[in-house]
Amino acid sequence: MVAVTDDRPRILTVGSETPALVSGDLDDDDTLELAMRRLITDQVGLSVGYVEQLYTFGDRARARADGLRTVGVAYLVLTREVTTTGRWVDWYHLLPWEDRRGNAGSPVPGLMSGLERWAGRDRERRRRVQLSFGIGETPWDGVRALDRYELIYEAGLAAEWFVDHGEEPDDRDRFGEAMHLDHRRVAATALSRLRGKLSYRPVVFELLPETFTLSHLRRTVESLAGQKLHAQNFRRLVERGGLVEGTGRMVTTGGRPAELFRFRRDVLMERPQVGVGRL
Template identity: 35%
Template sequence: MTIGSDAPHVTLLRHDRDTPTFEESHHSLQKRLCHWAETLTHCSIGYMEQLYTFSSFPVQGQTPHIHITYLALSPDHPLSCHGSLYHHFPWEDRRNESGTRQLAQFIAAIKHWAAGHDERQSRIAPAFGLDDLPWDDTRVLERYELLWESGLVPRSAPSPEATEEDDRRLLATALSRLRARIRYSPAVFDLLPKAFTLLQLQQAMETLSGRFMHKPNFRRLVLHQQLVEETGTYERAAAGRPARLYRFRPAAMASCYLGAAFLPLETPSWLIMY
């Protein structure tokens, strides 16, 4: 996964189609897969973890296929890419009016679907932030599965960037995991170049979460936690005052808590839906 100009971007690799080259120096499956992915995409991978194990039934009554999936983060953008995650889940991007309006329409429809069903209502409330519950960015998979169960979205997003039937569920799982990780780990820094501005860091967090953040409060939080340090250099901008460049402090690896960054949001008037 990488960060595009306005959305997280993803490239799906399948070992049954592109046989990985395993070397004796790679003593673990994860290291072998990391090397294979870097070779295929020509991108450096800063972080990789096992994401989930899926099972599928090719033909009813036959033994299911087991799929072990991994999530890899890279600051580089591969030449071959399956595109924006917000193409598959536009309602998860609450920074623009179109995505927010679609979410509002889904909420109205899924409330109708759950009406008179206590079990359904108990599931949609935390997933969609209803009944005075807060909106939780990390519940991407729950929202997608409820929208699919209610018949509001199909398994695969209609697109020239076609994906397989289960890929949308896999992508929802990946986005859920990544949104959770950026709250308590330095995962966002694996998606940035080694030197970056504080604005680029904030924009990366906003892109991944699909939400706006309050600029002064975000900067105060990052600097107070001493997550970054100055490089002594400046970004070369075409116009205006050059911005300081920072880098992540490895010493802050265990104390990276950016969850509070999601509290002081700047809220445009069209973002208020219900």
């Protein structure tokens, strides 16, 4: 479950110790999606709108405490942030290297050197690091969030690796806040999917109120993409693309008042690929 507040994407967690995603067992629900909605209602008291099946995780390593093997079907849910019995945690606390809105370099000290040490002279490992993190000629690709988490996990730079392998943690640095079982991998999968979808489907609007300023829209996209966008061109892009329409109402912002816009649902009938364009 994802929401964006104050320009920070957040995901909803439950549990008092390590944060966990809402989860539970399939019962005699008619569909997987209905089962998921039931679990959300029961555990955090929400009823949600936009949902999308994400990925199914079925490694044998997922065995539960009672020894039963589980197959987990993960869903991505987009919503506006509301108060709930769950706890919203900043997505970038879990995956801090994914937020490049600040100084564009490496905002997570020690991470790249840790990966370098892991890769050593291994050609294939070095290639994977280069491809995932955009080293040298290779540009950074926000969509590769899952690849990056998997590298970090394999390199023993995620706390979960030691839990999964029943080993004592060594004295190396760990990066990002750990989650229950493979839930952080699910969170990384969701980030990849959502970033990919932003550019060709109007999913951002699920995260925004009915009306919003163009700056608000842009900052929401930036927070999910993890990088800054060109403000003027973004404005033109969404207006000319027919993605939004002005309402005539204005709102004060600290500078010149901004017009409130709303999403034009009709745009779906006009163009097959509708989104905020390349990131």
